[in-house]
Amino acid sequence: MYDDSAVKFETDVETRFGVSRRDFLKFCAAMAATMGLPKGADAQIAEAITKKERPSVIWLHHQECTGCSESLLRSEHPTLEKLILDIISLDYHETLFAAAGHQAEAARKAAMEKNKGKYILVVEGAIPMKDGGVYCKIGGQTSYELTKEVAEHAAAIVAVGSCASWGGMPSTPPNPTGSTGVGEALGRKDVVTIPGCPPNPYNILATIVHFLTFGSLPKVDELGRxxxxxxxxxxxxxxxxxxxxxxxxxxEFGDAGHRKGYCLYKLGCKGPETYANCPSILFNDVGTGSWPVGTGHPCIGCTEKHIGFEKPIHALATLKTNPPTSYPRIVEEQGAGATIASAALVAGVAGLAIGAGMKIAGNLGKSETKDGE
Ligand code: SF4
Known part of the structure; x- marks a missing residue:
């Protein structure tokens, strides 16, 4: 059992965060698990959150639907939004701000000045670049001008959601406003991207918690994820x-296979070519099944540029990996009379370069029929 008495806090977490010590430590353990950190990292996270000054966050909105902010704040988990707002100092957020107009702009400038070189810039939404960027303006500045100004003295830049990551929905062809992501608009390669429509709130929070705990952003792939x-x-x-x-x-949607929870690949699921932790981290803290595929809808590949909002829903995904040939049979017999092993053997004998797994998928898939057939 986890011994939480080893973790010393400099502040009273119950007073500061409004959650029990146990729930707070569970949250820290969840953050460590989300980031795949080794044993002991949860204690480091707990100490960093309670000891260190809350990092100032300036959150800009551009071409977007505010779904990313909604996802972060509408979580069902009773403590998440409380923890978010207590772990960071959200000094500027156009949607959540009570202030408006000049007051809001003054608050942003004051936060930038006070925390120069130390604040985190979070960007939600795509940045239109066509025609001098006139298609999205805030406080008289274009999205590009505003982002450039705030980015100049930011300690880190995090693009939240697919729109901010590479342009997302607003950039779908013919992309009339020339929308693009933060990194491309600013010509910077050090922007951490958290794509998704919306992205999982735990991925956003874990990235910020990593920065707070270790003083650096997490390791990213070639797309900044x-x-x-x-x-x-x-x-x-x-x-x-x-x-x-x-x-x-x-x-088909609603056929026998769909109702039995069978694979959605033939309905256009893009899971085979989409990188994300949706099936393991889920959404909305409501337990199992709370992600698109879990509820019966094919993955649309929203975390992948050129897939999520460009590849038609019905188009088949490109398989990047083949299924193993040694999976045990798990439910009923397949109608085509082929076993996994025999299909693999046939595929191997035929010398098909595409591999046995894909042949199995192609052949055995035909054995599942619609209702009553
Ligand atoms: S992610 Fe793969 S296994 Fe899951 S429904 Fe989509 S195609 Fe099937």
């Missing part, structure tokens, strides 16, 4: 994966 969250394919952690490997597919 934290590897703790975007290091594995959705397909590899999906609860329906065994159905994919066994060739059991839903062929």
């Amino acid at each position: 934290p590897t703790f969250a975007y290091g594995r394919l959705i397909h590899d952690n999906c609860e329906r994966r065994s159905h994919f490997d066994a060739g059991r597919f839903a062929l």
Whole structure:
């Protein structure tokens, strides 16, 4: 059992965060687990959160629907929003601010001045670059001008959501406003991106907590995405994966296979080419199944540029990995009369370069039929 008495706090977490010590430590353990940190990191996180000054966060909005902020703040978890607002000092957020107009702008400038070189810039929404950026202006400045100004003295820049990461929905062809992400707009490669529509709030918070605890942003991939969250394919952690490997597919929404929870690959699920931790971290803290595939909708690949908002929903995903050939049979017999092993053997004998797994997926999938057929 975890011995929380070893963790010393300089502040009373119950008073400061409004949660019990036990719940606070559970939150820190969840953050450590989300980032895949080794044993003991939860204690480091707990101490950093309670000892260190809350980092100032300036949160800008551009072309977006505010779904990323909603996702962060509408979490069902009773303590998450409380912890978010107590771990960071949210000094500027256009949606949450009570202030408006000149007051809000003055607060932003004051926070920038007071925390020069130390604040975190979070950007939500795409930045339109066409026609001098006139398609989105805040306080008389274009999105580009405002972001450039705030980014200049930021300690770190985090692009939250697909729009801020690479342009997302506003940048879908023909991209009439020339929308793009923060990194491209500013010509910077050090922007951490947390794509998703919306991104999981724990990934946002874990990135900020990492900065607070270790003084640096987490390790990222070539697209600037934290590897703790975007290091594995959705397909590899999906609860329906065994159905994919066994060739059991839903062929229509509402058919027998769909109702039985079979794999959604043939309905256009983009899980096989999309990197994200959705199946393991889930959404809304309501327990199992609270993610698109869990509720019966194919993954649309929202964390991937050129997939999420460009590849048609019905288009089949490109398989990056083949299913293993040795998965055990798990439910009923397949109608085509082929076993996983025999299909693999046939594929191998035929010398198909695409691999046995894909042949299995192609052949056995046909064995699952619609209702009554
Ligand atoms: S194709 Fe989609 S539903 Fe099927 S196993 Fe992969 S991620 Fe899950």
